[in-house]
Amino acid sequence: MKGDHRSYARATSTSLLGLAAQVTLGLGLLIYAVVGRDNAAFSASLHVLVMSLVWVVLVVVFDQHRRERLEALEAESLDASAAREASVFGTSSDDLRVNAKRLAWMHRVLVPGASVLLALLLIGLGVWRYLDATRATTAKTGTDVATGTEVIPSQLDSFVGLPLRGWAIALGLGLAVVGFVFARYCSGMARQGVWGLLRSGAGAVVCVSLFGLAIALGQFAEILGADKISRWLLVGFPIASVVLGVEVLLNFMLNLYRPRKAGELPRPAMESWLLASVAAPDQIARSVGGAIQYQFGVDVSGSWAYARLRAWLPRLVVLGIAALWLMTAVTVVGPDERGVRVRLGERLGEVPPGLALEWPWPVGRIEKVQVTELQSIALATPRPPEKVKHVLWTNDHQVKDETKLLVRTAKSIGGTDDARSLIVVEVPMTFRVKQVAGAGGGDGFELGKYEGLAVPAARDNYIRAVAKREVLRFLTTLDEDQIMGARRTEAGAELKKRISAALDGINSGVEVVFVAIEGVHPPRGPEGSTALSYESIVSEQVRATAVKQYAELEATAQLIKAAGSVEAARAIVAEIDRLAELTAAKASEGEVNAQQARLDALITAAGGEAAQILARAQADRWTRVMAARGRAEAYAGRLEAFNANPGLYMYTAYLDTLTDVFRNTRLYIVQDQVEDLRMQMDLKDLGSTVDVFSSENK
Numbered sequence: 001m002k003g004d005h006r007s008y009a010r011a012t013s014t015s016l017l018g019l020a021a022q023v024t025l026g027l028g029l030l031i032y033a034v035v036g037r038d039n040a041a042f043s044a045s046l047h048v049l050v051m052s053l054v055w056v057v058l059v060v061v062f063d064q065h066r067r068e069r070l071e072a073l074e075a076e077s078l079d080a081s082a083a084r085e086a087s088v089f090g091t092s093s094d095d096l097r098v099n100a101k102r103l104a105w106m107h108r109v110l111v112p113g114a115s116v117l118l119a120l121l122l123i124g125l126g127v128w129r130y131l132d133a134t135r136a137t138t139a140k141t142g143t144d145v146a147t148g149t150e151v152i153p154s155q156l157d158s159f160v161g162l163p164l165r166g167w168a169i170a171l172g173l174g175l176a177v178v179g180f181v182f183a184r185y186c187s188g189m190a191r192q193g194v195w196g197l198l199r200s201g202a203g204a205v206v207c208v209s210l211f212g213l214a215i216a217l218g219q220f221a222e223i224l225g226a227d228k229i230s231r232w233l234l235v236g237f238p239i240a241s242v243v244l245g246v247e248v249l250l251n252f253m254l255n256l257y258r259p260r261k262a263g264e265l266p267r268p269a270m271e272s273w274l275l276a277s278v279a280a281p282d283q284i285a286r287s288v289g290g291a292i293q294y295q296f297g298v299d300v301s302g303s304w305a306y307a308r309l310r311a312w313l314p315r316l317v318v319l320g321i322a323a324l325w326l327m328t329a330v331t332v333v334g335p336d337e338r339g340v341r342v343r344l345g346e347r348l349g350e351v352p353p354g355l356a357l358e359w360p361w362p363v364g365r366i367e368k369v370q371v372t373e374l375q376s377i378a379l380a381t382p383r384p385p386e387k388v389k390h391v392l393w394t395n396d397h398q399v400k401d402e403t404k405l406l407v408r409t410a411k412s413i414g415g416t417d418d419a420r421s422l423i424v425v426e427v428p429m430t431f432r433v434k435q436v437a438g439a440g441g442g443d444g445f446e447l448g449k450y451e452g453l454a455v456p457a458a459r460d461n462y463i464r465a466v467a468k469r470e471v472l473r474f475l476t477t478l479d480e481d482q483i484m485g486a487r488r489t490e491a492g493a494e495l496k497k498r499i500s501a502a503l504d505g506i507n508s509g510v511e512v513v514f515v516a517i518e519g520v521h522p523p524r525g526p527e528g529s530t531a532l533s534y535e536s537i538v539s540e541q542v543r544a545t546a547v548k549q550y551a552e553l554e555a556t557a558q559l560i561k562a563a564g565s566v567e568a569a570r571a572i573v574a575e576i577d578r579l580a581e582l583t584a585a586k587a588s589e590g591e592v593n594a595q596q597a598r599l600d601a602l603i604t605a606a607g608g609e610a611a612q613i614l615a616r617a618q619a620d621r622w623t624r625v626m627a628a629r630g631r632a633e634a635y636a637g638r639l640e641a642f643n644a645n646p647g648l649y650m651y652t653a654y655l656d657t658l659t660d661v662f663r664n665t666r667l668y669i670v671q672d673q674v675e676d677l678r679m680q681m682d683l684k685d686l687g688s689t690v691d692v693f694s695s696e697n698k
Contacts, residue, residue: 005069007194012062014189018201019055021182022048025175025208032171040218040233041168043129044211047241050121051204054270057114058201064103071099107266115252115269122245130238169219175212179205187276200268203275207244211237221362247272328361336373338433338447339366350447371433371445374513377460379427379468381519426519427471429499431463434511449509463503463510470498492516564608572606575599 026048033041075097186202189195214237218230252269332355333339339351343364351366358364434446454462474495478487496515503510556566563569579595604611642649670677 005066005073007192008062008066008069011189011195011198012059012066014186014195014198015055015058015062015201018182018186018205019052019059021178022052022055022205022208025178026052029171029175029208029211032167036167038168038215039133040230040237041215043125043133043234043237043241044215046125046129047122047237048208048211050118050125050241051207053114053118053121054200054204057111057268057270058197061103061106061111061197064099064106067099068103071097111266111268111270112252112255115248118270119245119248119252122241122248126238126241126243126245128238129241130235133234133238165219165222169216172212172214172216172219176209176216179207179209179212183209196265197268197271199276200271203272206275244272244274247274325360328365329358331356331358331366331368333366333368336370337368338371338445339368340447340451341366347448347451350445367451369433369447369451371435371447374430374432375460376428376430377464377467379429379464379471379515380425424520425475425517427495428514428516428518429467429512430514431510431512434509446509449507451509453506453508453510463508466502466506466508467499467512467515470502471495474498488517488520560608562608562610563603563606564611565606568602568606568608572599572602572610575602 026045029041029048030045032038033045183202183206186198186205190198190202214229214233218233221229248269251267251271251273255266255269258267331339331351333351333353335353337353339356341348341351341356341358341364343359356366358366433450436444436446450459453459474491478491492515495517496512499515500512503512559566559569563572575595575598579592579599582592582595600614603614638649
């Protein structure tokens with residue numbers, strides 16, 4: 001076909017139609033994805049809208065080709081008249097080829113730049129949607145007593161069926177038909193050299209067909225009881241975006257080194273070979289045959305083998321599809337697995353390990369379940385990630401949302417039955433399919449109950465909800481001191497017992513292996529302020545407990561010191577109180593004396609410091625009494641002596657008095673005739689030292 005402006009005008013209108021169709025289909029898919037809450041369709045709609053950039057580039061480039069062709073006609077007319085009106089100041093037609101220069105710039109800069117931009121958008125979109133589908137999130141569930149927050153598994157693990165299944169099937173089939181028909185139309189036009197760029201547009205619109213077909217097949221599979229297709233579309237569409245983006249980048253780098261003939265337009269990097277092969281599969285054989293003929297001189301497309309292969313190709317495709325379909329009737333159940341035979345949506349029984357046969361899909365299938373594998377779920381706040389090396393009350397645990405429980409305030413800090421406080425708990429649970437004695441004495445599993453509990457996507461959530469209900473019921477009966485300290489160890493066993501009973505009550509077929517309160521702490525609060533306040537209360541409690549224990553220790557020591565033992569001291573105090581009651585009640589003297597005697601006997605038998613003091617007091621009293629009695633008896637004897645001979649008694653008493661007075665006094669007796677009683681005496685002590693040379697010792 002001649003590349004005139006009319007041909008490029010038709011290509012421009014086709015590109016505009018393709019742009020309108022791509023945007024319309026993409027927006028329709030986006031509206032359905034938002035209304036129907038279909039995350040896979042949301043990823044597909046964004047991919048389709050990003051691929052609209054291909055049509056925008058084609059519209060601009062084809063329109064520029066049209067302008068260049070019109071400019072070329074004007075240049076030819078100018079060159080024809082140039083010979084007749086030659087002048088030194090004449091202008092060459094090449095100087096006026098502005099559109100041709102702009103077209104060359106588009107093929108050299110615009111198209112490669114748009115291809116790189118498209119590749120980056122596709123890769124970024126694919127990575128974003130892939131991470132969003134596989135990353136665990138947190139959401140409000142309304143089941144938590146305090147905040148209602150719970151860690152939700154990834155979309156792959158928590159996948160549930162779509163509410164608008166009919167709309168999904170209708171939209172998917174519509175996109176598949178419209179996209180494939182328009183792609184075939186564009187691919188047919190691209191066989192003409194001047195419209196070769198439309199292969200990029202055919203690849204862009206065939207994406208719509210493939211995505212729509214995948215969505216419809218996924219919904220058909222869900223109707224037949226299998227959700228694997230729809231589940232894996234959540235990551236399949238993002239992976240497809242990344243693959244196409246990488247292919248565009250590779251095409252861009254290969255175009256930098258691919259040789260071209262003079263005047264040949266470069267192949268745009270946004271033209272995907274993968275998508276073009278779907279839009280026009282017959283072109284693959286022609287391209288391969290042309291390459292072989294060019295390199296080796298062998299006309300493959302004209303050979304007998306090629307003709308027979310082309311004639312038998314539809315049958316071979318059908319035969320391959322039939323073989324793949326028949327392979328769905330064969331399932332291998334591993335040694336740690338058990339299978340469930342499902343036929344027309346009805347569970348018929350369990351399948352032991354080994355090779356198993358069933359009617360092909362979608363009539364029947366065998367669902368495999370890991371029965372010996374331990375599964376773990378968090379019934380409250382999840383564990384901190386491994387990068388958190390030190391888990392303290394005040395540091396950040398790297399957990400986005402924590403499950404907070406409203407429990408009674410501890411009695412030790414003045415709490416009452418009406419006082420409440422918030423705590424954060426970590427309660428992991430490990431479970432597996434319950435094992436029972438099978439037929440013939442072998443091991444069996446309650447797989448039927450486990451499979452009938454809920455659909456696979458919602459089974460873990462159902463088990464978590466039942467177990468979490470028991471956790472909340474039990475922990476709210478305790479106060480914070482019991483959960484953090486005294487009853488924390490035994491709470492795990494109690495929780496395991498309660499959760500096992502609850503799961504057995506719903507015939508879940510689940511065996512609880514382990515439940516424990518792994519971590520308990522107050523909410524951290526902004527910058528750890530709440531935890532710091534709680535730590536100050538706990539430190540004051542510890543200090544008060546220490547003071548109380550020291551006082552009790554001191555009191556015990558004093559009681560032991562006083563009475564020999566705490567029990568004896570308490571018995572003595574009780575007898576003292578009894579004596580005080582008798583005295584206050586003005587009991588008889590006999591009762592008071594008897595009680596006093598019992599008290600004295602009890603104190604004496606205790607043998608403590610009180611008994612020693614009492615014994616010393618009794619000894620001192622006896623000494624004083626006997627001394628006073630002795631003085632009284634001596635007085636009576638002296639009185640008798642006085643009455644017998646008063647003069648002699650008085651003289652004897654006088655002499656005794658002088659003896660007592662002068663007992664420690666030096667006495668000199670002199671005659672009373674001595675007139676001067678002054679005496680000179682040498683009081684030197686000669687007995688202490690001896691001087692043999694002294695004249696006084698001679």
